[in-house]
Structures are given as structure tokens and as C-alpha cells.
Amino acid sequence: MTNGDRIPPDPEFVQLLDPDGERVEHPDYSVEFTPDEYRGLYRDLVIIRKLDAEATALQRQGELGIWASLLGQEAAQVGAGRALRPQDMAFPTYREHGILHCRGIDPIMPLGLFRGVDQGAWDSQKHKVHMYTIVIGAQTLHATGYAMGITMDGKVGTEDGEAVIAFFGDGATAQGDVNESFVWASVFNAPVVFFCQNNQYAISEPLERQTRVPLFKRASGFGFPGIRVDGNDVLATYAVTKQALDNARLGQGPTMVEAYTYRMGAHTTSDDPTRYRAGSEVEAWRDKDPIKRMRIFLTKAGIADDDFFTQVDDDAAKQAVELRERVLALPDPGPLSIFDNVYPGGSPLLDEQRAQQERYLASFEGGH
Incomplete structure (x- = not known):
């Protein structure tokens, strides 16, 4: 097994909620949520994990052609997704199911794509989320061009301005498209946030085979700031992404956010992660689970009780059953x-x- 005992040490990153569910103070970042908003974040995490698990099961049963699971990356996506304002535009890869959820997109939409009945059917202008991008890193160029257009339209420089966010993985940082987008975004001071979900593997290649320096430090070479956040901490991810988006819409240019997280499952359902990583590594990251730490925090703070957690679980299970029924009822597309x-x-x-x-x-x- 390649690098079988690889368990990287914890890096330095922005963190507001540690794996034990304890609040952590940070000099530059903080969040102020109501009890309902805290509970809403937890509900988001649970629902997208349950729907994601249902999609994986559907693929295993032959109902989807393939599926790219977000298991383990829920906090990175919910934190970033909830930090977006209604006018902001998001450019996803093919794993941002949590972003779609946060933008109010019907969960049947990505499943229609992976079932092969359409090419992605949501309204990008209505929901401010572009179609999934399968070509690795291409969406960063699309996002940068869109952001440059926002600037030319005079929609940057005020509190109610627009910003753009581009999602990609650690492996995509080696792509020419991504590095070219960094150049253009920097030179034209584009209002774009480059959000890298560093889930430690570019399919089977571990992070240390992709880079010699932390990914967020690459941004300085292109002339804009980079910051690393605990991607399993929904509160910190929200705070860091919100500030980066606010800076972008005020005309302060691009930022790279590296959400340090972990892909608990396979790259896609056609992948076998046991061939290139050890179970001990997965278990070490399981202790950092984003949902578990949020539940502990809510319980300790007296914000939620067992009845609430049971209700969320029941609601998520109900939505998963409904989603399955809707997928099975999708009509085959006509040949024309x-x-x-x-x-x-x-x-x-x-x-x-x-x-x-x-x-x-x-x-x-x-x-x-």
C-alpha cells in the first residue's frame, strides 16, 4: 500500500470549533449566530450527508452512472455556501452538492445529471450557481472571467456589491487553468474567492506528492492573500469565506481559501480508496468529523437537545426516501x-x- 501509515500532523489554520466541540477564540475571525442559526447549520450538515449517502446507494444499485461523494467535506461546503450573499455567483466542480443545497437548488438536479437524463437542469441565474464542471479546474477560468465582467459593469466597490467564488480540489491546483486564473484574477483585481477543498488526495495521489508548500501559500506568488481554515469546522469556514467575499465585493481583489479537510469516502464510486490509503488514517480523521463536533457544541451550549437531533435525523431520512422515489421516477430522455x-x-x-x-x-x- 502506498504510504500506508500516512497520518499528517495537524497544520496551523483558522479554527473556531475544535474536534471536541469546544469554541476557540481567534484574533481575526469570529461568528455571531442566533440559536436558530446554529441549529440551521447543523441541520444543513446532516441533511446533505444523508442525501449524499442515498445517492451513493443509488449508484451501487445501478440507478446512477457514477457519483462523487462529499462525505467528510460537509462543513467546508455549508460554511462557504452560507457565507454567500444572494447576489454572489458560485462556480462548482462536480462535488459541491452542499453548495447547491445552500443555494436552494432541488437535490434532484445533480442526480438527474449523474443518472444521464440531462446535463444539469437548474437555473444558473436564478440560483447563482453555474453548472457542474467535470473538466478539472476549468471553472476557475470561468469564474475569473465572470468576476472581471462584474468589475467592468461597476458592481464592485460597495457593501452591496457582487462577488464570485470558485470551488476546486487540491489536485486541481496543479492544472494550468487554475494557475492561469490566478494570474488574470490578480492582474485585473477580480472580485473572486478561490475556494480549495483540500481533501488530501487528488484521486489516489496524496498531498505531499502534489506540492512542497501549503497550498494557500501559492496565492502570495500571484500577488493576493491566501489563508488556510479548518475545513471540518463549519463556523471557521463561514467566517473566513465571508470575510474573503466581503473583501472581494469591496474591490480588494481575490483571495485563496484552503479548506483543510478530508475525503472520507472514495473519489467517486468508480474508485477504491483502500488501494492507496490505510484504515488508520481514515479513523484518525473520523475523530475530526464536522457533524460530531457541531453536535457536541450544540449540546454543551444548551442550544439543542436530543429531541432536536432526533427530529433532524428523521427529517433527513424522510428527504432521502423522497429523493430515491423521485430518482426512480425520472423519465428517460427522448432521443431527440x-x-x-x-x-x-x-x-x-x-x-x-x-x-x-x-x-x-x-x-x-x-x-x-
Whole structure:
């Protein structure tokens, strides 16, 4: 087994809630939530984990072609997702199911994509979340270009300005697209936050085979700040992301946030993580579980009790059952639907291609 006993030491990062559920003070970051808001964060974490587990089960049963699980990364996504304002735009990869949840996107939407019935069907302008991006790192260029456009439209420089956030993994930092986006964002002072979910593995390659320095330090070489946050701490992730977004919308340029977290499951359902990492490593990270620490904190602070936790679990289970039923009821796309939604105003060439396909399909009618 490659690097089987690899258990990295805890790095220095911004943390407001430690693995034992204790609040930690930080000189530069803090959060002020009401009891309802604290409980809402916990509810988000539990629901997206349950729906994610249901999607994994659906794939194993042949109902999805593939699935990219977010197990272990819930706090990074909920913290960042809840830090976004309604006017901010998000550019995801293919694992940001928690971001979609925070932006009010129906959970059936990403499952339709992975079931192969559509290419992603949510309204990007309505929800301010672009489509999932499968090409590693490409969304950072899209986000940077969008952010440059915001600046040109005069939507930056005030408290109610707009900001952009681009999500990517640690492996994507080795891609040319990502580094090119850093250059453009820096030179044009674009209002974009580069949010790296460092889950320790680029598929099977551990972090130490990807970089010699902490990822957040790369930002300084491009001329903008970088900061590392405990990605399993939903409170710290929220605080750090919120400040980075606020700085962006005020015209202070890009920031890179490295959310130091861990992918508890496989890279996707086609991956076998037992081939490249040891069980002891997974167990060490299990002790840092984002949901467990938040539950301990809520209990110690008297913000939630067993009845609340039971209610959340029951609600999550109900939503998972409903999601399964909806996935199984998804209709297969018609063979001509591939021509839909290609151009908003249509295209003569596309019309001709559709007609050719119609004639081809019609040739099979009646046994011919």
C-alpha cells in the first residue's frame, strides 16, 4: 500500500470549533449566530450527508452512472455556501452538492445529471450557481472571467456589491487553468474567492506528492492573500469565506481559501480508496468529523437537545426516501432531446441535424 501509515500532523489554520466541540477564540475571525442559526447549520450538515449517502446507494444499485461523494467535506461546503450573499455567483466542480443545497437548488438536479437524463437542469441565474464542471479546474477560468465582467459593469466597490467564488480540489491546483486564473484574477483585481477543498488526495495521489508548500501559500506568488481554515469546522469556514467575499465585493481583489479537510469516502464510486490509503488514517480523521463536533457544541451550549437531533435525523431520512422515489421516477430522455437547449434562438444547422436524426429514427418504424 502506498504510504500506508500516512497520518499528517495537524497544520496551523483558522479554527473556531475544535474536534471536541469546544469554541476557540481567534484574533481575526469570529461568528455571531442566533440559536436558530446554529441549529440551521447543523441541520444543513446532516441533511446533505444523508442525501449524499442515498445517492451513493443509488449508484451501487445501478440507478446512477457514477457519483462523487462529499462525505467528510460537509462543513467546508455549508460554511462557504452560507457565507454567500444572494447576489454572489458560485462556480462548482462536480462535488459541491452542499453548495447547491445552500443555494436552494432541488437535490434532484445533480442526480438527474449523474443518472444521464440531462446535463444539469437548474437555473444558473436564478440560483447563482453555474453548472457542474467535470473538466478539472476549468471553472476557475470561468469564474475569473465572470468576476472581471462584474468589475467592468461597476458592481464592485460597495457593501452591496457582487462577488464570485470558485470551488476546486487540491489536485486541481496543479492544472494550468487554475494557475492561469490566478494570474488574470490578480492582474485585473477580480472580485473572486478561490475556494480549495483540500481533501488530501487528488484521486489516489496524496498531498505531499502534489506540492512542497501549503497550498494557500501559492496565492502570495500571484500577488493576493491566501489563508488556510479548518475545513471540518463549519463556523471557521463561514467566517473566513465571508470575510474573503466581503473583501472581494469591496474591490480588494481575490483571495485563496484552503479548506483543510478530508475525503472520507472514495473519489467517486468508480474508485477504491483502500488501494492507496490505510484504515488508520481514515479513523484518525473520523475523530475530526464536522457533524460530531457541531453536535457536541450544540449540546454543551444548551442550544439543542436530543429531541432536536432526533427530529433532524428523521427529517433527513424522510428527504432521502423522497429523493430515491423521485430518482426512480425520472423519465428517460427522448432521443431527440439532445438538440434541445443548445442555442437560445435556434440554429439552421442544428435544425437540419435534428431532421436527419428524425428521418433516421423513422427508418426503424414498422420493422425496417
